[in-house]
Amino acid sequence: MILEACASNIKFAANSLLAGELVGLPTETVYGLAANALDAEAVQRIFELKGRPTHNPLIVHIADFASIRSVANIPAQGPIADWLEKLKVFWPGPLSVVLPKSERIPDNVTAGSNSVAVRIPDHPVALELLVSCKLPLAAPSANKSNYISPTSAAHVLEEFGEKLACILDGGKCNVGLESTVLSLIHQQPTLLRPGAISKEQLSRALGVEIFEYKSQNAENAKVLLSPGMLSKHYSPHTPLILAGDLKNAASLSGKRAGYISFNQRSPLISPERFTKVSFLSHSGDLNEAARNLFHTLREHDRANLELIVIENCQESGIGNAIMNRVLRALKRDVSFLQQ
Ligand code: TXA
Ligand code: MG
Numbered sequence: 019m020i021l022e023a024c025a026s027n028i029k030f031a032a033n034s035l036l037a038g039e040l041v042g043l044p045t046e047t048v049y050g051l052a053a054n055a056l057d058a059e060a061v062q063r064i065f066e067l068k069g070r071p072t073h074n075p076l077i078v079h080i081a082d083f084a085s086i087r088s089v090a091n092i093p094a095q096g097p098i099a100d101w102l103e104k105l106k107v108f109w110p111g112p113l114s115v116v117l118p119k120s121e122r123i124p125d126n127v128t129a130g131s132n133s134v135a136v137r138i139p140d141h142p143v144a145l146e147l148l149v150s151c152k153l154p155l156a157a158p159s160a161n162k163s164n165y166i167s168p169t170s171a172a173h174v175l176e177e178f179g180e181k182l183a184c185i186l187d188g189g190k191c192n193v194g195l196e197s198t199v200l201s202l203i204h205q206q207p208t209l210l211r212p213g214a215i216s217k218e219q220l221s222r223a224l225g226v227e228i229f230e231y232k233s234q235n236a237e238n239a240k241v242l243l244s245p246g247m248l249s250k251h252y253s254p255h256t257p258l259i260l261a262g263d264l265k266n267a268a269s270l271s272g273k274r275a276g277y278i279s280f281n282q283r284s285p286l287i288s289p290e291r292f293t294k295v296s297f298l299s300h301s302g303d304l305n306e307a308a309r310n311l312f313h314t315l316r317e318h319d320r321a322n323l324e325l326i327v328i329e330n331c332q333e334s335g336i337g338n339a340i341m342n343r344v345l346r347a348l349k350r351d352v353s354f355l356q357q
Contacts, residue, residue: 020171023143023186032151034183040064042174043079043147043157044188045139047112047197047213048167048312049174050079050157051182052147055089058124061156065126067181070163075129076156077114077197078136081148089154090117090134098202104223105200110140112193112214116201127156133203143188159196160185164252166319166347169194169312176316194309195339204229212339214308254319254326257349261286261329269355276318276326280307286329294321304337311340315347325355 021027023044031041035052038060043052051068053060055078065072078089083106086092092099098117105115119134128134139145148155159167160174168174171187178185198213200220209217209230221228256276264270270291277292279285281302289295296314298307318326328344331337 019180019182019184020175020187021184023146023188025146027184027186028143028146028150031147031184031186035060035147035151035153035155037183039183040067040181041147042160042171042178042182042185043144043155044171044186044191045079045141045144045157046192047139047195048169048191049160049171049185049188050144050155051160051174051178052079052155052157054151055079055127055154055156056122056124058126061124061126064156064158067178068158068161068163070158072126073129075131075135076127076158077199078123078127078134079139079144079148079155079157080136081145082138083109085154086117086136087120089120089123089136091120092117101202101207101224104225105220107223108215108219109138110145111138112140112195112197113137113220114197114199114211116199116203116210118203123154133201135199137197141188141192143186147186161252166252166254166312166315167196169309173313173316190309190313192309194311194313195336195343198339200228212342214305214336214339216335216338218335253347253349254315256319256323256326257352257354258315258326258328258344258347259349259352259355260344261327263352264327264355273324274322276321276323278314278318278326278328280304280329280331287327292327293323294318304331304335304340307331308336308340311343 041052043050114135114137116135169191171185174185193214198215199211201208206229217228274293276294282297282300298310333341
């Protein structure tokens with residue numbers, strides 16, 4: 019059930035969380051599937067409903083900076099405390115930070131690891147709910163494991179129907195991509211997932227280089243720092259390929275294909291050949307494109323197409339996060355195009 023996010027419905031959602039139920043939570047990045055992070059049984063239901071492997075840990079959401087110490091064990095002095103202080107400027111906002119975990123956090127939240135990812139979301143409804151329930155909330159993106167993250171309340175309803183206590187309607191997500199994940203538990207701050215807060219911004223704020231495993235190489239890395247780095251992340255059911263891989267138009271003949279362009283003014287391929295065409299931005303604005311990406315992928319996936327073709331965008335700033343998600347959603351084997 020989707021509920022308007024008025025004060026009484028937020029109170030209802032808070033009481034549901036306190037009673038161990040799950041709530042669809044709007045944030046500025048994507049919608050979350052929230053449970054009381056201190057209730058191992060409620061957290062267990064998140065894994066069951068999502069079909070999420072239990073080795074993939076969840077992000078804990080809190081209302082303010084002062085609450086970090088209630089979910090993480092921050093040494094009074096040293097690099098972690100210093101870095102955290104410098105990262106304050108990004109909160110509330112689309113940044114999750116991996117820290118040493120507090121004993122209060124049940125093991126299933128962190129998939130048995132002794133670190134916890136924490137974030138303060140920049141959405142008035144999420145913040146009101148966090149204040150109202152006075153709980154840290156464990157919330158992964160509110161999609162079935164391996165499908166596209168939701169950026170509206172309607173997407174969450176599509177995923178979980180009536181299985182949640184409620185879905186608070188916070189409108190369309192303003193960022194549209196999942197948060198940047200930065201680990202502070204290594205010698206050097208380490209980027210685990212690119213997002214709207216870029217590696218360059220983090221590096222400037224911290225005054226140090228940020229280490230990064232390229233997600234494409236993560237499966238070969240000796241130590242997998244974050245299970246979410248596995249290169250195949252989520253994808254539409256319909257095969258998704260890059261415009262650059264569509265070597266000749268003949269391979270499209272007779273096929274119902276969708277086309278997703280970054281720029282209405284200058285699409286890379288002539289759109290006439292496609293059954294369904296969408297533009298992520300009017301003018302090539304990558305923030306607008308990020309906001310529209312997941313919704314557009316879902317729309318194309320519902321349009322009874324045989325394939326979806328998407329353009330590349332420039333891989334800098336938020337473009338880096340966009341291409342990270344696009345590359346992980348692609349169908350690698352494009353031999354079906356020759357058939
Ligand atoms: O924007 C977001 O982060 C959204 C909204 C709802 O806040 N949440 C989200 O959660 O994207 P999820 O579960 O879909 O992605 C969490 C990512 C995964 O890649 C997970 O592996 C990583 O964070 N993660 C969580 N805890 C971690 C930890 N202790 N160490 C390393 N990686 C961790
Ligand atoms: Mg997710």
